[in-house]
Amino acid sequence: MIHSTNHTQENEDYWYVNERYDVDSGRQYPCEEIYFIKNTEIPLGTTRVVRREYSSVQIWLTSPPHRIHGNDTVIIEWQPDHTAECQDAVTWKPERLYFNSMNFEIRQELVITRVKNGGKQRLIPVLHGGGYETVTANVYPICIK
Incomplete structure (x- = not known):
């Protein structure tokens, strides 16, 4: 320095x-x-100033999904918070995570990479299947500074 x-x-x-x-x-x-x-x-x-810095986040469910019409799969996707000043400052992989009654407690890794300067970011989960559609997902954001 x-x-x-x-x-x-x-x-x-x-x-x-x-x-x-x-x-x-x-x-x-x-x-x-x-x-x-x-x-x-x-x-x-x-x-x-860091370019292409990434972080890993572990994701899992606290309770098993419901079986609906013979299917207990829950798919989690993410979307940037619509109030963020920059919608494309971060990327994440994989695009979706899959859970069911056999693996709901197993932690899966989401890798988030900042690709350009865009201020604070929030990724909001979007939940599909297993009865999780009724969960208020925006109270579980991933916050990126």
Whole structure:
């Protein structure tokens, strides 16, 4: 980290990494910045620019699905929250997860990748089958910062 000697804020110290990233807009930013209260080690904030960073989320059901017309399969898909400023800032794989009465407690992995800067994101589950259509799914979002 490099301490900036020409930072204009009088009440804070600014440290940065010399490595820079190009973002979608074409602008360049240090890949990491940290702000401290002046002459202390008390952090005020940090910024990291990371491209193609991903996270894994484990998904499972807390109760078995109902068998309806001989089928107990529940399919979970996701859609971006319609209030998000950017609808295509993240991708996820697989597109759907499948559960039934035999595997409902087995954790399945959803991998979420940020593909561009888009602020906070929320993925809302969409549930199909097994009587789960009646669940208010928007109270179980996946939040991405």
